[in-house]
Amino acid sequence: MAPETDVEGNVGPLDDVALEQIREVFRSVDGLVEDAGFDSPLDPTALEIRFADGIGDADWCRFDVRWVQRGITASTTRTSEE
């Protein structure tokens, strides 16, 4: 299921074409992004962008990016300290 967001109107489904473009932008950032891909090709809910380093003491970081067809965008940040 999609993470909680502040959707307050009819924003439409995920725009996978826009997310493809966003993925290419992140992939072009040499040395920063470890991997960028959809969580599921058959039922994508977010573009997951994994970074090789984290914020503070975290070993890694992942941005989950969602881009909908109308209205708003939403993203969440996850980090881990291992």
Next chain:
Amino acid sequence: MTAPDAPGDRWQGGVNEAAVDDWKAETTTFERVRQVIDVTTEPQAASRIGERARVSDPTARKHLSALAETGRVKTIATDAGTRYMRAPQMLAMRRIADIHREHAKAEIREAIRDLKAELQEFRERYDVDDVDELTLDLEPGEDGWEDVARWQQVEQNLDIAQAALSLYDFDPDDSRSAAGRASETGSTVEERGALGGDSTHSTA
């Protein structure tokens, strides 16, 4: 854009302007118009597309016409002139081809089952027949819009998965029989789509 060495020498430019400058330096006018129209879901004038793509009106119009001929762009004639937007069917075909090529029939069937089950859960939870009915019931800001977005997403993914599955039945050259004849065992080992060839695998 260069990184400053001293705090007093910090870069004072605008991030958005710098990003646009980089974009213009790294792309052709055609690529920018294509990138802009690919994310345009509401009809817009060529001048507006050109403004977003940082190209002149005539250049935008020329590239949009070329893209319309390939089927990537939809044109709409209005009293105020031609409007342009992305052609959703063409873009959906890319995903359908990727799924058909990269997933076995059984995987697609399983995904379709899961998506249908989720749709049924939504119908029961909200006691409505379809997402449009739920949309009419909800007020702006009310809880439930997240589910509307998800419901629309599930319907879209279901349509795409079903189209990818149906391609397995599309075999005008009777290639399955031909593969069987060519195989020593007389049968194909794996039932996986071949649309689009092997050289352009999606990384989605």
